[in-house]
Amino acid sequence: MNIQWANGVSGMDNPAVNDVLKIIQRNDIISFAGGLPSARSFPIKELAAAFHSTLLEEGAAALQYGVANGYEPLRSWVAERLQKQGIDCKPGNIIITNGSQQVLDLACRLLVNPGDAIAVENPTYLAAIQVFKGAQANILPVPVDAYGMNIDELAKVLQREKPKFIYVNPTFQNPTGVTMTVERRQQLAQLAAKYQVPVVEDNPYGELRYDGTPVPPIKSFPGGEWVLYAGTISKIVAPGLRIGWMAAGEEFIAKMASAKQISDVLTNSLTQRALYRYLCNHDIDNHIGTIVAQYKEQRDSMLEAMKAFFPAEVTWTIPDGGMFIWATLPENIDTTKLLPEAIKEKVAFVPGAPFYSDDTGQSHNTMRLNFSNSTPDMIYEGMERLGRLLKAHVR
Numbered sequence: 001m002n003i004q005w006a007n008g009v010s011g012m013d014n015p016a017v018n019d020v021l022k023i024i025q026r027n028d029i030i031s032f033a034g035g036l037p038s039a040r041s042f043p044i045k046e047l048a049a050a051f052h053s054t055l056l057e058e059g060a061a062a063l064q065y066g067v068a069n070g071y072e073p074l075r076s077w078v079a080e081r082l083q084k085q086g087i088d089c090k091p092g093n094i095i096i097t098n099g100s101q102q103v104l105d106l107a108c109r110l111l112v113n114p115g116d117a118i119a120v121e122n123p124t125y126l127a128a129i130q131v132f133k134g135a136q137a138n139i140l141p142v143p144v145d146a147y148g149m150n151i152d153e154l155a156k157v158l159q160r161e162k163p164k165f166i167y168v169n170p171t172f173q174n175p176t177g178v179t180m181t182v183e184r185r186q187q188l189a190q191l192a193a194k195y196q197v198p199v200v201e202d203n204p205y206g207e208l209r210y211d212g213t214p215v216p217p218i219k220s221f222p223g224g225e226w227v228l229y230a231g232t233i234s235k236i237v238a239p240g241l242r243i244g245w246m247a248a249g250e251e252f253i254a255k256m257a258s259a260k261q262i263s264d265v266l267t268n269s270l271t272q273r274a275l276y277r278y279l280c281n282h283d284i285d286n287h288i289g290t291i292v293a294q295y296k297e298q299r300d301s302m303l304e305a306m307k308a309f310f311p312a313e314v315t316w317t318i319p320d321g322g323m324f325i326w327a328t329l330p331e332n333i334d335t336t337k338l339l340p341e342a343i344k345e346k347v348a349f350v351p352g353a354p355f356y357s358d359d360t361g362q363s364h365n366t367m368r369l370n371f372s373n374s375t376p377d378m379i380y381e382g383m384e385r386l387g388r389l390l391k392a393h394v395r
């Protein structure tokens with residue numbers, strides 16, 4: 001069939017990543033490639049009880065249409081939680097979305113015309129790149145170092161161009177695991193206000209902290225009214241629920257609700273209510289504590305195994321939280337070419353290239369390693385296999 005696709009469609013696909021995701025579903029492979037939370041942490045019985053009682057006790061409302069902004073008690077729960085993290089907000093500043101992924105898509109619908117610019121960390125979350133390319137945006141890469149997005153470089157970009165927004169994943173970033181410093185957060189909020197450019201602060205991993213002290217969200221600093229804050233239940237309860245949220249000024253929330261209305265009318269009413277019940281009946285912080293203890297052990301196992309099995313020429317980030325470690329290999333190793341060899345050895349990772357939005361070629365020798373979905377034993381075994389392969393390639 002000769003289908004005439006719309007202009008943005010070619011940017012939505014990432015065949016390399018689709019291939020990796022297919023391969024890692026083979027259960028003979030130890031995969032550090034996905035970004036899946038551990039299924040061991042899902043509160044299955046508790047959610048079953050919450051769904052059951054929601055249907056029995058408020059079935060008619062739970063099965064009915066509702067407002068696009070989301071279930072009010074859940075919005076209040078989110079607002080209260082964000083207030084504790086220093087974000088000044090009320091339920092009217094919250095919209096419930098189908099995961100935080102939908103925030104990125106709807107933000108593009110509201111702000112981006114084809115050819116408009118969006119500034120991003122380089123590297124960044126690859127599904128964000130896909131959304132932005134789908135919106136036919138011109139992506140402006142800003143380098144990331146051990147302290148997060150380089151704000152001096154961002155300032156240079158803002159002097160030259162006016163992006164429609166700045167996208168950042170400042171805490172335990174996907175893919176690098178790095179966290180933006182307090183000073184840079186402050187500077188970023190100031191720059192947003194000075195240049196009147198919104199920031200989309202995407203924070204799915206912030207509550208998964210294993211070391212150090214929490215860093216306040218960018219939205220909590222002066223200038224924070226320019227920040228659209230995206231959060232999610234995916235990494236602290238379960239991603240299959242598809243519940244996320246955005247916190248923003250009321251004007252933006254109203255436009256977002258219109259965009260959501262035309263996109264999917266509203267987020268699943270039954271799930272919103274059942275999740276709210278679950279949150280009321282259980283101590284979520286205690287549950288997060290269990291996840292944190294598990295992932296910390298897995299992160300430590302991965303770091304230990306890297307030290308033991310990787311050649312000395314390889315360097316890597318040491319994330320204080322989240323789900324990812326980012327490794328940089330010697331220049332002569334191209335991780336995209338290395339992957340098929342790794343799969344033969346029954347271990348997988350994601351090559352770094354798709355996380356970069358430019359083609360400068362700096363990305364070929366990096367890889368993302370996920371530790372949330374493998375036990376310590378699997379991590380040691382997989383890292384030993386990968387280490388052996390790397391040693392064979394180091395010159």
Ligand code: PMP
Nearest residue numbers: 099100101125169174232234244
């Ligand atoms: N942003 C980032 C940085 C992510 O890593 C993810 C999930 N992998 C998402 C957004 C989307 O999460 P969800 O839609 O499940 O909330």
